[in-house]
Each structure stands twice: as structure tokens, then as C-alpha cells.
Amino acid sequence: MDSLYSSSSAIISLKSPGSDSSSVSRNSFTCFSGSGHKVGSSGVVMDRKAKIVEGDNGYVLEDVPHFSDYIPNLPTYPNPLQDNPAYSVVKQYFVNMDDTVAQKIIGHKNSPRGIHFRRAGPRQRVYFEAEDVHACIVTCGGLCPGLNTVIREIVCGLHHMYGVKKVSGIVGGYKGFYSRNIIPLTPKSVNDIHKRGGTILGTSRGGHDKSKIVDSIKDRGINQVYIIGGDGTQKGASVIYEEIKRRGLKVVVAGIPKTIDNDIPVIDKSFGFDSAVEEAQRAINAAHVESESFENCIGVVKVMGRYSGFIAMYATLASRDVDCCLIPESPFYLEGPGGLFEYIEKRLKENGHMVIVIAEGAGQELLSESISSMDKQDASGNKLLQDVGLWISQKIKDHFSKKSKMAINLKYIDPTYMIRAIPSNGSDNVYCTLLAQSAVHGAMAGYTGFIVGPVNGRHSYIPFHRITEEQHQVVITDRMWARLLSSTHQPSFLSTKDVIEDKRDEEVQQEHCSDNNLVNKEISYTCN
Ligand SMILES: Nc1ncnc2c1ncn2[C@@H]1O[C@H](COP(=O)(O)OP(=O)(O)OP(=O)(O)O)[C@@H](O)[C@H]1O
Ligand SMILES: O=P(O)(O)OC[C@H]1O[C@](O)(CO)[C@@H](O)[C@@H]1O
Ligand SMILES: [Mg+2]
Numbered sequence: 001m002d003s004l005y006s007s008s009s010a011i012i013s014l015k016s017p018g019s020d021s022s023s024v025s026r027n028s029f030t031c032f033s034g035s036g037h038k039v040g041s042s043g044v045v046m047d048r049k050a051k052i053v054e055g056d057n058g059y060v061l062e063d064v065p066h067f068s069d070y071i072p073n074l075p076t077y078p079n080p081l082q083d084n085p086a087y088s089v090v091k092q093y094f095v096n097m098d099d100t101v102a103q104k105i106i107g108h109k110n111s112p113r114g115i116h117f118r119r120a121g122p123r124q125r126v127y128f129e130a131e132d133v134h135a136c137i138v139t140c141g142g143l144c145p146g147l148n149t150v151i152r153e154i155v156c157g158l159h160h161m162y163g164v165k166k167v168s169g170i171v172g173g174y175k176g177f178y179s180r181n182i183i184p185l186t187p188k189s190v191n192d193i194h195k196r197g198g199t200i201l202g203t204s205r206g207g208h209d210k211s212k213i214v215d216s217i218k219d220r221g222i223n224q225v226y227i228i229g230g231d232g233t234q235k236g237a238s239v240i241y242e243e244i245k246r247r248g249l250k251v252v253v254a255g256i257p258k259t260i261d262n263d264i265p266v267i268d269k270s271f272g273f274d275s276a277v278e279e280a281q282r283a284i285n286a287a288h289v290e291s292e293s294f295e296n297c298i299g300v301v302k303v304m305g306r307y308s309g310f311i312a313m314y315a316t317l318a319s320r321d322v323d324c325c326l327i328p329e330s331p332f333y334l335e336g337p338g339g340l341f342e343y344i345e346k347r348l349k350e351n352g353h354m355v356i357v358i359a360e361g362a363g364q365e366l367l368s369e370s371i372s373s374m375d376k377q378d379a380s381g382n383k384l385l386q387d388v389g390l391w392i393s394q395k396i397k398d399h400f401s402k403k404s405k406m407a408i409n410l411k412y413i414d415p416t417y418m419i420r421a422i423p424s425n426g427s428d429n430v431y432c433t434l435l436a437q438s439a440v441h442g443a444m445a446g447y448t449g450f451i452v453g454p455v456n457g458r459h460s461y462i463p464f465h466r467i468t469e470e471q472h473q474v475v476i477t478d479r480m481w482a483r484l485l486s487s488t489h490q491p492s493f494l495s496t497k498d499v500i501e502d503k504r505d506e507e508v509q510q511e512h513c514s515d516n517n518l519v520n521k522e523i524s525y526t527c528n
Contacts, residue, residue: 050463058112061100064442064450064461067127067252070245074446076125081161095121095441101458103266117266117460120438120452122161127250127446128223130163135443136182136222138170139199140229140236141380143417144260145275146424146432147228149194151201153436154226154256155185161437162444168222169200174236175207177216194429197421203229206379208236214243217251224252224443230259231468232380234451238464241449252443255451256435257467260420263308265472266462267453271432273310275425280315283415284355288321290411291353297409298344298354298396302389304416305359306382308473311419312359317484323347323354324490326392328361329474330481332493334395341399343491345406358392360385360416367391389414434459 051069053061067074079094081087100116107114137154139147151169158164168182176182183201193200217225217240227237234255241253257264262273280303287299303311309327316325324343326332334340347354367386376384393412400408424432431454438452438459450461474481476494485492 058114060114061116062463062466063118064447064463067250067446067448070248071250074127076127077129079122079124079126080163081122093122094124095119101455101460103455105456117455117462120442120459120461122441123445126444128444133164133224134166134222135164135224135226136168136170137226138173138176139201139203140173140233141203141205143198143420144258145197145272145422146428147199147258148196149424149429149432150228150256150436152190152194153433154440155190156187157437157440159187161440172202173204173207174213175204178209178212195423197423210239210243213240218249223250226254226256226439228256228258231264234464235468238468252448254439254443255464256439257451257453261305261308262310263472264467265470266455266466268455268457271428271435272424275422275428276311276419277314277318278425279419279422280311281319283413284315284319284321284357287355287411287413291355294409296348296352296406297411298356300356300358300389300393300410300412302358302360302414302416303419306361306385307471309359309362310474312357313474313484316357317487320487321355322357323488324356325484325488326358326362327474328359330476330493332363338491344396345404348406358388360388363388
């Protein structure tokens with residue numbers, strides 16, 4: 001606990017309200033004071049999405065909403081943690097109101113201080129009395145190791161730290177708000193759920209009906225909503241927050257980002273990711289053992305990663321048995337010089353076996369060339385992908401049986417749901433606890449419309465729009481991908497493909513030129 005909330009170089013204090021910070025208007029419609037809670041003074045500017053505080057030397061705080069932004073004169077209460085014997089030993093347990101966390105911690109002498117987020121943690125004063133709180137928890141989207149741990153720690157955190165007794169579970173995702181009965185959650189009922197995979201509440205895709213959900217929240221007297229889910233879920237949470245604010249309700253909406261794909265931006269890493277990478281090792285090991293045992297054998301492992309190949313990349317880096325890792329961010333091609341088939345042939349000749357790890361979203365453009373595109377979506381509107389693992393396995397088999405004289409063996413392993421359905425490992429459990437507790441502290445302090453997550457190791461409150469507007473992806477020009485390329489020795493595909501494409505473009509242009517010269521010599525092209 002100490003390290004979570006203790007000060008560090010990445011945490012910087014805001015200038016006090018009404019200080020000389022410059023006030024910049026970006027589509028602004030409401031101004032708040034430097035503390036972010038009082039309407040009317042300069043220093044903080046809120047546009048339709050962002051609540052921005054600007055300070056000296058390029059300091060920017062991307063703040064999160066607070067009840068007092070839209071409900072005036074709310075009473076506050078001393079934080080009951082001040083009397084909690086477990087926490088009384090902690091020096092400076094309460095977070096300074098103005099502590100913020102820097103998004104970028106590498107700077108230069110003259111570089112601006114840049115974007116900051118509000119530091120998560122317990123505040124001296126809270127906006128709820130324990131007996132008035134009715135909290136609820138919902139899980140949406142796909143499964144992820146650690147969901148149950150987050151549920152457990154929200155229930156226990158509310159109960160043990162703030163004395164909150166009334167916590168309900170929403171069953172089956174967003175649609176559960178209006179189509180199912182809620183279930184009571186107590187420290188006793190959630191006591192050992194962290195040892196189980198999945199979510200005890202159930203989950204779903206689709207079914208986000210803003211009005212019905214907010215009606216249900218209001219009718220049930222719920223005033224803290226904890227929403228655990230991925231990018232789609234947090235978009236839905238943001239819509240719920242806006243509707244709650246429009247209706248002027250004193251209801252917190254707090255998001256806990258969940259994605260096994262690790263595709264949420266801004267935060268360091270999403271929970272369950274480490275567990276998933278660890279579990280993926282088991283499949284890769286199996287592929288390695290199989291491939292080593294047969295002549296010219298290729299082990300192919302497909303892992304999750306719709307748009308981001310983090311699981312594939314980290315599992316590959318961790319394993320050291322992988323010869324080729326294919327991810328959505330790095331286009332590849334099969335035939336010709338520098339292509340995958342050429343590399344496989346070379347590797348088999350050198351080593352007699354090889355392991356390929358492929359993320360489910362890799363090579364989708366190649367698949368749609370050879371299989372007519374289904375263009376189907378799931379209930380949330382996510383594109384349903386074709387099975388790249390089966391496709392690539394078939395392509396490799398076809399190539400070696402028809403075009404190459406080399407006889408090969410191929411073992412295809414698809415551990416997709418096995419990786420996702422496990423309980424979280426030890427380090428993810430601790431991480432889930434910190435996420436849950438940070439969310440509880442933020443809610444009790446009256447912050448709303450935020451997601452919680454570590455930024456450079458410090459837990460922070462981040463506005464929804466920062467994580468719903470972009471996607472975290474592997475940057476193939478970064479060092480991590482270079483490390484992978486140097487560990488697998490696979491081709492980078494990119495450069496050769498570019499060369500081929502450039503060549504093709506040149507040829508087309510040449511053809512174009514000569515055709516036109518023949519047909520109509522009056523039209524002049526630049527043919528270099
Ligand atoms: N733009 C949106 N507005 C409102 N609700 C949304 C939006 N996008 C998704 N949702 C809702 O959020 C829930 C979860 O979305 P989705 O199925 O895309 O999973 P996710 O949260 O992105 O998690 P995963 O990482 O498993 O994909 C669904 O109930 C869906 O209806
Ligand atoms: O089969 P489901 O449950 O829709 O989930 C599959 C999707 O979930 C994810 O793991 C994201 O949670 C994606 O990688 C994957 O495409
Ligand atoms: Mg998603």
C-alpha cells in the first residue's frame with residue numbers, strides 16, 4: 001500500500017486554485033476552479049470531452065469529472081480510514097488533493113512538462129456516508145483472468161475500508177441491469193472467488209440500452225456503479241455517465257479496464273495480461289515438444305489479439321522457442337523472396353523443426369483475399385474474424401505438398417479460451433486488488449466518469465475519452481518488436497514487401513506511360 005500512494009518523481013503537485021495558470025479555451029462550455037470542483041474561476045477548462053487544467057511550463061492535467069461539477073453544495077464527511085488501525089501506521093496515507101501523475105516520464109532539459117492525470121488513492125474527505133451507499137458491479141465483454149479478483153476486492157474494499165454493506169452484482173453484463181435480478185455480494189460470498197476463472201456475475205456482449213440501464217440504477221437506488229470491461233464496455237460506461245450527469249443524479253460511474261489483448265491505451269498494462277502470457281507458454285511448450293519430436297515439423301499456436309499482438313509478442317519473447325511471431329500490426333506475406341514459406345523452408349533445413357505463434361488478428365487482409373469475407377459482427381458490433389490459425393496451417397501444408405519437395409508435419413494448437421478462462425496469477429491478483437481499491441477510493445471521494453489504472457507505475461484516474469478514442473497497439477518501429485525480431489530471426493516482411501510494392505507501382509506507372517504514349521502522345525506523364 002505504501003508504495004502505491006507514496007510520492008515519486010512522476011507525481012507532481014498542481015498549482016493551487018486561482019493561481020497564475022493560463023486558461024485556454026478549447027470548445028469550452030464550462031469553467032472550473034483549479035481544484036476542479038467549483039464552477040466559475042479560471043485555470044480549468046472543460047470542453048465537451050476533456051476537463052483540462054493548464055499550469056506552468058507546458059503542464060497539463062487531464063482531469064476527471066467530480067460530483068461537484070454538476071451538483072452544488074454536497075456535504076462531505078471525514079474519511080473513515082483515518083480511524084482504521086490497519087492503515088494508521090502508514091505515513092501520509094491520504095493522497096494530496098493536488099497530486100498528479102505524469103504520462104511521460106522521459107523528458108529533456110527544455111521539454112514541456114506535458115500531460116498528467118489525477119493520482120488515485122484515498123482522500124481526507126468523502127462524499128458518501130457508509131450507510132447511504134448502494135454499490136453495484138457489472139462485468140461485460142470477453143473473459144479475462146482476474147475478473148473475480150476485481151469483484152472480490154471491490155466488495156471487500158468497500159466493506160473493510162469504508163464500512164459499506166450494500167453491494168449488488170449485476171448478472172450477465174449490461175443487459176442484466178434491466179433484464180435480470182441483482183444479487184447481493186458480501187465479503188463472505190466473494191471470499192474465495194479469486195481462485196476461479198471467469199466471472200461469478202456472468203458477462204455478455206451487446207444489450208447496452210442507456211435509458212433502461214440508468215432507469216434501473218435510479219429505481220434500485222444504486223449510487224456507485226463499478227463497470228469492469230474492455231474498450232467497448234468503457235464506451236458504454238461513458239454513455240451511462242453522461243446520462244447520469246444529464247439527469248443530475250449523485251451516482252458514481254467508475255470503470256476498471258479489462259482486456260486480455262492489452263489494447264487499452266494510457267495505462268501501463270491491463271490486468272490478466274501477465275496470466276495470459278504465462279498460460280500461453282504452456283501451449284508454446286507443447287508445440288515445441290511436438291515439433292522437436294517429428295521430422296520437419298512445424299508447431300503452430302494461435303493466441304488472442306484481435307487488433308493488438310501483445311500476447312503473441314510477449315509469449316514469444318518469454319518462450320525463446322518461437323521461430324516466427326505474426327501479429328496484426330506487422331503485415332506479412334507468404335510467397336516469394338523474404339516471404340513466410342521461404343523462411344519456413346530455411347528454418348526446417350537448419351533446425352529440423354520450428355514454432356510459429358500467430359495472433360488471431362494477424363494477416364486478416366490475406367485471408368479475405370482467399371476466403372470471401374464474411375463481414376459478420378458480434379452482438380457488440382466487433383468484426384468476427386476468420387480463423388487465421390486454421391488458414392495458415394492449411395496454406396503451409398498446401399505449399400509444401402504442392403510446391404516444395406520437402407515433406408513436413410504440422411501440429412496446430414489453438415489454446416484461445418484456455419488462456420482466457422484461467423484464474424489470475426499472483427502478480428495479477430495483487431494488481432487487481434490495487435485497481436479495485438483505487439476505484440473505491442475515487443468513488444468515495446466523489447470522482448466519477450473515470451477509469452482507473454497505473455500510469456508509469458502510479459495508479460491514476462483517467463477520463464473515459466482518453467482510453468476509448470484510441471487503441472494500444474504494438475509499435476513495430478519500437479525496440480520491443482526489434483528485440484523480438486532479433487530473438488526469432490524471422491524476416492521483418494515489411495521492407496521487402498515495400499520494395500516489391502514500390503517496384504510494382506513503378507511497373508504500373510511505366511506501363512501507363514507507354515500505353516498512353518502509344519494511344520495519345522499528347523498526354524504527358526512524368527516517367528523517371
Ligand atoms: N460504443 C458503444 N456504446 C455503448 N455501449 C457499447 C459500445 N461499444 C460496446 N458497448 C457495449 O459494451 C459491452 C462490451 O463491449 P464488447 O463486447 O465490445 O467488449 P469489450 O468491453 O470491448 O471487451 P473485449 O476486450 O472482450 O472485447 C457490450 O454490452 C456492448 O453493447
Ligand atoms: O469469442 P468471444 O467471447 O467473443 O471473444 C473473442 C474475443 O475476445 C477477445 O479476447 C477480447 O476480449 C479478443 O481477442 C477475441 O477476439
Ligand atoms: Mg473490445
